[in-house]
Amino acid sequence: MELTFAHYRNRFCMFRTYYGLATGAVKPDGFSVKVIELPDPPSHEQEEALIRGDVQVANLYLPNYLRRKLQGAPIIGLCTEWKSTMKGNGIFVRTDGAVGRPLDLEGKLIATHQGAHAIHRYLLRHVYGVDDTKLRWESHPQERLLDVLKSGRVDAIVLLDHFFFRGEVAKGVRCLYSDGAAWKQLRGFDQMIKHIVAAREDWLAENPEMKDKLLRAFRESIKYSGTHLDEIGDAFIQRYGGDKEALLASARYPIIEFTFTGEEQKLADAEMDMLVEVGEIPRKAPLSTLFAA
Numbered sequence: 001m002e003l004t005f006a007h008y009r010n011r012f013c014m015f016r017t018y019y020g021l022a023t024g025a026v027k028p029d030g031f032s033v034k035v036i037e038l039p040d041p042p043s044h045e046q047e048e049a050l051i052r053g054d055v056q057v058a059n060l061y062l063p064n065y066l067r068r069k070l071q072g073a074p075i076i077g078l079c080t081e082w083k084s085t086m087k088g089n090g091i092f093v094r095t096d097g098a099v100g101r102p103l104d105l106e107g108k109l110i111a112t113h114q115g116a117h118a119i120h121r122y123l124l125r126h127v128y129g130v131d132d133t134k135l136r137w138e139s140h141p142q143e144r145l146l147d148v149l150k151s152g153r154v155d156a157i158v159l160l161d162h163f164f165f166r167g168e169v170a171k172g173v174r175c176l177y178s179d180g181a182a183w184k185q186l187r188g189f190d191q192m193i194k195h196i197v198a199a200r201e202d203w204l205a206e207n208p209e210m211k212d213k214l215l216r217a218f219r220e221s222i223k224y225s226g227t228h229l230d231e232i233g234d235a236f237i238q239r240y241g242g243d244k245e246a247l248l249a250s251a252r253y254p255i256i257e258f259t260f261t262g263e264e265q266k267l268a269d270a271e272m273d274m275l276v277e278v279g280e281i282p283r284k285a286p287l288s289t290l291f292a293a
Contacts, residue, residue, distance in 0.1 A: 020224035
């Protein structure tokens with residue numbers, strides 16, 4: 001059997017996770033995987049490709065997955081993928097700018113790669129007492145956000161994955177807070193689910209044995225990346241550019257296990273509460289209807 005798997009473009013976290021499979025260094029048991037990259041949000045091409053059947057399996061941003069699943073899309077979650085911790089996603093400001101604390105963001109312009117950011121709106125509201133209706137947002141590609149901030153065009157930016165670690169070493173810029181630190185303060189969880197792996201329901205129904213085989217292959221691929229980070233960093237830079245030190249630093253922080261444990265289920269339920277409150281999804285649903293048992 002051959003299947004096609006899609007993940008997001010220009011994201012080192014995902015590039016290195018699936019590098020072993022993409023290059024053939026990791027051989028799945030009894031099937032082959034073609035790994036492709038599709039545009040990052042705000043593009044919805046990733047979930048659209050899965051819904052259309054162009055791919056059988058995909059890495060999906062959790063809010064995007066939940067929104068389409070609740071609309072009746074024929075897709076089903078298999079496991080968590082990228083879970084962020086205390087680093088890897090945060091709001092950055094200029095060290096000489098007008099924002100000294102999160103409350104100072106009221107009335108300010110924040111740039112992200114996808115416009116208004118649901119998670120940060122929620123955290124600013126509940127942890128830092130910010131009136132998030134007074135926040136202004138605009139979109140820029142991830143790779144341009146630091147330059148946009150330094151130019152003074154915006155007051156703050158949201159950086160994630162390896163871009164977060166470029167921000168940590170950039171001159172004249174500092175991290176105001178990370179979403180992981182704020183989430184732990186608010187809800188007590190050490191992690192936050194950012195991405196999951198989802199499959200087409202019809203494909204999984206026809207091939208139920210593939211779930212465990214696929215997750216084993218993904219775990220082997222992320223294990224492979226842990227011992228080949230130098231090589232993978234060079235390959236990523238050749239394709240997308242970037243700073244190798246930041247790339248390798250970024251690999252230390254996310255948790256990628258391809259599981260859906262009881263604790264992860266509690267975490268997903270808490271995140272649904274957040275996404276309903278900020279209007280990213282219309283309602284909650286039982287996890288048993290959203291993820292394959």
